Amino acid sequence: MKKNKILDKIKTGEVKMKPRWKFEAVKWSEMGLWIAMMGLGVVGAMGMGYFLMVYNLVELAEFGDLGWQILYEDFPYILGAMSIFGLIVGVIVMMNIGNNYKRSWQKNIMLMSLIIFLLTIVGLFLRP
């Protein structure tokens, strides 16, 4: 009978309950990873935002094809990739935290993008 077999394993110490701190550690490490990914997304987006502020698009447009060529060549693609990576991994991690899985992944992507967007705006325009 399973009941006796499992209870024997419990009583002999072969099967033990994991300590609470392990669950807390997993919870906080997930939270930390999520914040790190969001930070990556924000830094990438801020970098791109800063680039677009320095390379004024209106001025570049005045130079025609040459202006666009400068934009293509100098654009910080690595920051774009960093931001997208942060967003994607951030959403995957976010869906494992608490009850976030109850929201569809589309809604989670929108929520994460909104948070990154708002933090980027704050970072770019509200600097001291």
Next chain:
Amino acid sequence: MTDEEIIKLVVGGDVERYGEIISRYEKRLRGFVKKLIGNNLEVDDIVEDSLISAYQNLRGFDAKQQFSSWILRIAHNKTVDFIKKKKTKIISDGIDDFKDNKKLIEDLEIEKENNIELHRAIEKLELKYREVIVLYFFEEKSYEEISDILHTSVSNVGVMMMRAKEKIKKYYEKK
């Protein structure tokens, strides 16, 4: 005494009480796993693994959740692991119980006499669809609870349920 009250006692040190949880869930988990993978020899091992894993993780159980949903989630994970590892084929004679579920037959609007066909139709469903059918019609879980067990959104549960029914009906139409 509710499951959640017993869990509190077990976590508090009264490990003998876990026997009550095993008595309550052993048969239920066996039925659940059997409906997913058929009369496989390893059903008992999956059930035992699930009950042991539940005990090991009891301190991580959130009392706001239903214990039955939590333990079914563990059994679901163990079953998925088993299928991935063994790449097993579902053995048909383990899912005979489908024909006795009146609610399922009424909901699908099919003839009760056609039990063998229902059996085959469900047998052909992918695991994710079969699981939704089993949890809703046999475990009598709500969409909200199914979303907790499968860790997916409630709307996705609705979509999976709709697709599962469509697939069963399509199978009938072909016959």
